[in-house]
Amino acid sequence: MNSSTPAISIDGVVKKFGDVTAVDRLSLDIQQGEVVAFLGPNGAGKTTTVDMILGLSNPTSGTVKVFGGDPRHAIALGRVAAVMQTGGLLKDFTVRETVELTGSLFRPSRPVDEVLDRAGILDIGDRLVGKASGGQQQRLRFALALLSDPDLLILDEPTTGMDVQGRRDFWDAIRSDAERGRTTVFATHYLEEADAYADRIVLVRRGKIVADGTAAEIKAMSAGRTVRATLEAVDTAALAKVDGVDSVDVRGDSVLIHGSDSDAIARYLLNHTGARDLEITSRNLEEAFVALTADDAKSPEGALA
Amino acid sequence: MSIATEARRIPPLGGFSPRFYVLELRRMLRNKRSMIFTLVMPSAFFLLFGGDASYRTDRSGHGNVTAYIMVSMAVYGAMIATTAGGAMVANERALGWSRQLRLTPLKPVAYVAIKVLVAMTMGAVAIVAVFVVGNLRGADLPFGRLLACGLIGWGCTLVFAAFGLFMGYLLPSENVMQLLGPSLAILALAGGLFTPLDNFSHGFQEFAKFTPAYGVGILSRSPFGSDGNVGLAAVNIAVWTAIFVGGAAWRMSKDTQRV
Numbered sequence: 001m002n003s004s005t006p007a008i009s010i011d012g013v014v015k016k017f018g019d020v021t022a023v024d025r026l027s028l029d030i031q032q033g034e035v036v037a038f039l040g041p042n043g044a045g046k047t048t049t050v051d052m053i054l055g056l057s058n059p060t061s062g063t064v065k066v067f068g069g070d071p072r073h074a075i076a077l078g079r080v081a082a083v084m085q086t087g088g089l090l091k092d093f094t095v096r097e098t099v100e101l102t103g104s105l106f107r108p109s110r111p112v113d114e115v116l117d118r119a120g121i122l123d124i125g126d127r128l129v130g131k132a133s134g135g136q137q138q139r140l141r142f143a144l145a146l147l148s149d150p151d152l153l154i155l156d157e158p159t160t161g162m163d164v165q166g167r168r169d170f171w172d173a174i175r176s177d178a179e180r181g182r183t184t185v186f187a188t189h190y191l192e193e194a195d196a197y198a199d200r201i202v203l204v205r206r207g208k209i210v211a212d213g214t215a216a217e218i219k220a221m222s223a224g225r226t227v228r229a230t231l232e233a234v235d236t237a238a239l240a241k242v243d244g245v246d247s248v249d250v251r252g253d254s255v256l257i258h259g260s261d262s263d264a265i266a267r268y269l270l271n272h273t274g275a276r277d278l279e280i281t282s283r284n285l286e287e288a289f290v291a292l293t294a295d296d297a298k299s300p301e302g303a304l305a
Numbered sequence: 306m307s308i309a310t311e312a313r314r315i316p317p318l319g320g321f322s323p324r325f326y327v328l329e330l331r332r333m334l335r336n337k338r339s340m341i342f343t344l345v346m347p348s349a350f351f352l353l354f355g356g357d358a359s360y361r362t363d364r365s366g367h368g369n370v371t372a373y374i375m376v377s378m379a380v381y382g383a384m385i386a387t388t389a390g391g392a393m394v395a396n397e398r399a400l401g402w403s404r405q406l407r408l409t410p411l412k413p414v415a416y417v418a419i420k421v422l423v424a425m426t427m428g429a430v431a432i433v434a435v436f437v438v439g440n441l442r443g444a445d446l447p448f449g450r451l452l453a454c455g456l457i458g459w460g461c462t463l464v465f466a467a468f469g470l471f472m473g474y475l476l477p478s479e480n481v482m483q484l485l486g487p488s489l490a491i492l493a494l495a496g497g498l499f500t501p502l503d504n505f506s507h508g509f510q511e512f513a514k515f516t517p518a519y520g521v522g523i524l525s526r527s528p529f530g531s532d533g534n535v536g537l538a539a540v541n542i543a544v545w546t547a548i549f550v551g552g553a554a555w556r557m558s559k560d561t562q563r564v
Contacts, residue, residue, distance in 0.1 A: 054407075054408065056404075056407060067310075075407075075408060075409070075410065076315045076410040077310075077313040077314070077315060077410075078308075078313055078410070079310070079313065081408065082408050084404070084405070084408070088397075088400035088401025088402045088404065088405055089400070089401075089402065089405065090332070090397065090400060090402050091400075092332050092335060092336060093328070093332055097328055097331075097332070100324070100328060101324075101325060101328045101329075102409055104320075104322050104324045104325050104328075105316055105320045105325075105409040105410050105411050106316065106409070106410065107313070107314035107315070107316050108308060108312065108313075108314075141405075144405070144408075145408075148308075148313075149308045151310070
């Protein structure tokens with residue numbers, strides 16, 4: 001198996017629950033070493049897709065491959081690990097016992113103290129899980145996922161319940177492993193986390209991919225950018241003809257031009273008008289997310305990739 | 306990453322290991338509730354039903370009545386312990402632990418094997434506890450026969466480990482034993498563990514022969530001498546074991562199916 005085999009390869013996957021289509025002809029390749037954020041509103045099919053990647057459920061049609069093979073085989077070898085929201089813990093084990101027990105299942109397995117330390121819970125190893133806080137339990141799930149030193153790590157809302165410091169430590173650990181080559185896929189509703197930590201963002205709505213690109217690309221494609229300039233005697237008709245412009249708004253001495261190609265707008269303003277003090281702004285990721293995943297959003301024809 | 310793909314292995318025996326068993330057993334022994342049901346309650350029942358001084362002089366086959374009641378109560382204790390052990394799967398499913406384990410190489414069969422082993426260990430603990438109390442209270446039975454009673458009773462309660470598993474997979478509840486506890490008491494009564502079935506109507510006696518604790522009671526007391534139909538008891542146990550193991554396997558395959 002070489003590094004050109006995709007870590008995850010999803011091809012034309014459909015998943016139906018009775019009459020409900022949770023995942024609708026979804027295709028997606030994630031290369032080894034990528035850090036990908038999986039974003040979408042509730043019910044978009046994120047968790048259903050993650051379940052199929054982990055081999056917890058089978059697609060109705062289509063194929064899911066992990067490192068070129070069966071997802072369950074990748075789990076059995078410890079190549080894939082996951083921190084799931086739904087994965088429960090037993091309250092009457094201690095934190096250390098939970099790690100020991102899970103570690104006994106992997107060949108090979110990292111030392112118990114090492115993963116406790118990396119998850120930041122070495123000091124509470126002897127505490128009963130039932131007495132640990134929500135954030136500590138989440139760190140324990142993370143520790144369990146580190147045991148097999150996985151090549152692919154899947155995280156479903158990983159920082160739920162963690163405080164700010166915990167969240168920062170967690171992402172530092174994820175980032176440093178990603179730099180060593182670990183493929184990481186995470187679903188999150190903290191959009192700033194996706195923006196800050198993912199190389200690539202995949203937006204899902206109603207079981208389909210509506211956008212796939214870097215954070216900057218997604219912000220741009222959902223919204224385009226707004227170019228603001230100081231300009232007297234605006235020829236709004238001429239501005240509206242510039243490539244990709246969808247609105248021109250005059251406010252006193254200022255003009256706000258919104259469009260998909262901010263470079264063309266700026267070039268036009270500078271070359272053909274007396275515009276000055278140009279400012280180019282894009283929507284933030286949150287606005288892009290809302291725009292792309294809203295029920296009345298345009299069909300995903302314009303999606304990247 | 307630091308682990309080469311070629312170095313990765315699937316664990317032997319589907320993930321079954323002594324370490325796993327020891328961790329699970331330790332967790333069980335820490336549970337106050339299960340320790341009360343395993344260690345304290347059967348002995349208390351023995352003192353309640355078998356504490357009468359006259360039982361020490363009344364004979365029952367090769368032993369005295371105190372020993373006879375002691376064996377019955379030990380079997381009842383083992384029934385509770387093994388059922389509770391098997392029913393742990395209900396709790397673990399309700400908490401989502403089973404789902405967490407599905408992110409590991411652990412095979413469902415290995416998981417069930419560990420649950421059954423832990424349940425059977427607790428069953429042995431329950432039997433030994435009642436035997437110790439019984440001997441302090443004057444139970445009299447030759448040691449070889451006592452040992453036979455204990456071993457047969459222990460082996461037979463495997464049927465209740467399977468019962469617990471079946472119910473554990475059937476009832477998705479954290480407190481499945483609240484339902485199973487009273488059911489076991491009724492089964493023990495019908496199985497003649499609390500009081501000889503002669504005390505009941507003929508109709509009830511005939512019905513009782515088909516209930517799952519009946520065979521276990523007859524077989525485990527067989528070292529006392531003739532006390533019911535041993536062949537019928539063996540058939541009873543075989544049939545109920547088949548039903549519970551089959552049911553547990555059926556529910557388990559449903560549970561772990563990739564849908």
